[in-house]
Amino acid sequence: MARAATTSDAFNAVAEPRRREILNYLALQERSVGEIVATLEMEQPSVSKHLRVLLDVGLVNVRREGRRMMYRVNAEAIRPLHEWTSTFERFWQHQLNRVKEHAERKSSSWQGAIPAARQDKF
Amino acid sequence: MARAATTSDAFNAVAEPRRREILNYLALQERSVGEIVATLEMEQPSVSKHLRVLLDVGLVNVRREGRRMMYRVNAEAIRPLHEWTSTFERFWQHQLNRVKEHAERKSSSWQGAIPAARQDKF
DNA sequence: ACAATACATTCCTATATGGGAATATGTCAA
DNA sequence: TTGACATATTCCCATATAGGAATGTATTGT
Numbered sequence: 001m002a003r004a005a006t007t008s009d010a011f012n013a014v015a016e017p018r019r020r021e022i023l024n025y026l027a028l029q030e031r032s033v034g035e036i037v038a039t040l041e042m043e044q045p046s047v048s049k050h051l052r053v054l055l056d057v058g059l060v061n062v063r064r065e066g067r068r069m070m071y072r073v074n075a076e077a078i079r080p081l082h083e084w085t086s087t088f089e090r091f092w093q094h095q096l097n098r099v100k101e102h103a104e105r106k107s108s109s110w111q112g113a114i115p116a117a118r119q120d121k122f
Numbered sequence: 123m124a125r126a127a128t129t130s131d132a133f134n135a136v137a138e139p140r141r142r143e144i145l146n147y148l149a150l151q152e153r154s155v156g157e158i159v160a161t162l163e164m165e166q167p168s169v170s171k172h173l174r175v176l177l178d179v180g181l182v183n184v185r186r187e188g189r190r191m192m193y194r195v196n197a198e199a200i201r202p203l204h205e206w207t208s209t210f211e212r213f214w215q216h217q218l219n220r221v222k223e224h225a226e227r228k229s230s231s232w233q234g235a236i237p238a239a240r241q242d243k244f
Numbered sequence: 245a246c247a248a249t250a251c252a253t254t255c256c257t258a259t260a261t262g263g264g265a266a267t268a269t270g271t272c273a274a
Numbered sequence: 275t276t277g278a279c280a281t282a283t284t285c286c287c288a289t290a291t292a293g294g295a296a297t298g299t300a301t302t303g304t
Contacts, residue, residue: 190271
């Protein structure tokens, strides 16, 4: 089996950077396809295709206004992502607390973050 | 160009449901590959491959303990996702506020949510 | 009706999977 | 060293893109 369809859920849909850009832009206010194309400097067919994906997973809604299609974000659909990430919030708060306690106890220099990536092979 | 690599960033990595399951499981505590395999009922090679992806984007860290590899989540790497979704938080709060105000003003029946998906073609 | 405007869809292609099977690698125990 | 145990990696393949080019469709103005 290959990777899941981008239209399978919001997680897959926002995995694409261009689609996040579009959502960020739409976060400000409702926009037409043409405005998105002009502002984000993407090809029109590309924008239409990304919007189609976002529409399929419910991340945006549309409304026709004459010849233009006005898109707006449907924040509700982003909420599951927010809630999933929130389940890990306590961890970085713990880490912050530990850093804070450490700083308060020792009041000395902080060595910076531990590199997060690959630590095997050694 | 095809879709971006799952190892390109955390957004792509967590787009896969199995990987989110693994992260959820690891959120409870550090676990060995074998424990993940047994608990989530996935094939061992599959788990190893998913862990590799998670490791590449820094979503987990590893530590060898004898013959076992102990994995744990690196919540810091999830933080960017949390923060991105947070930029839309005000929207659903607005919606909730509007619902609340509406309910307070009219104190009548609420028709339920507007379907989020496809509303074109009609 | 017809041209222009604004989008959407289709076709084609290189690329990146994710799962299953088989195999390789690393570590410990006897 | 040898065997067993725990993981990781490689191969193969069906599938799902994302971008570019070309084309189809809907709506408005004259």
